[in-house]
Amino acid sequence: MKIKGTDKRNGREFLLEQVIESGGASPWDGRAFSPDYAVTLVNALRDAEEAGTKLEEALEQIADLRPGFSLDRDSVLGPLRVHLDRLEQNLVQQG
Numbered sequence: 001m002k003i004k005g006t007d008k009r010n011g012r013e014f015l016l017e018q019v020i021e022s023g024g025a026s027p028w029d030g031r032a033f034s035p036d037y038a039v040t041l042v043n044a045l046r047d048a049e050e051a052g053t054k055l056e057e058a059l060e061q062i063a064d065l066r067p068g069f070s071l072d073r074d075s076v077l078g079p080l081r082v083h084l085d086r087l088e089q090n091l092v093q094q095g
Helices: 016-021 035-065 073-088
Strands: 004-006 013-015
Touching (some): 004 016
Antiparallel strands (some): 004 013
């Protein structure tokens, strides 16, 4: 899964893999997104992409099996939305 982010300093989009490759820095200005926790951030970004891919693949496999049930979207997406909402707080675009 390719996860996109938005730089809170300039509003530009990026792929998480770009931040992972740069060691936790913005691909646009090279400034660290979390200077005191760069290694932790990079590890968490990598984990998020890997987990997202695994979830996507598992859901695809379940759907391909055409089981006699459906999944409650909110039970899957609800907890994710809470954390995504936290990340969007204080999203300030400059310019």
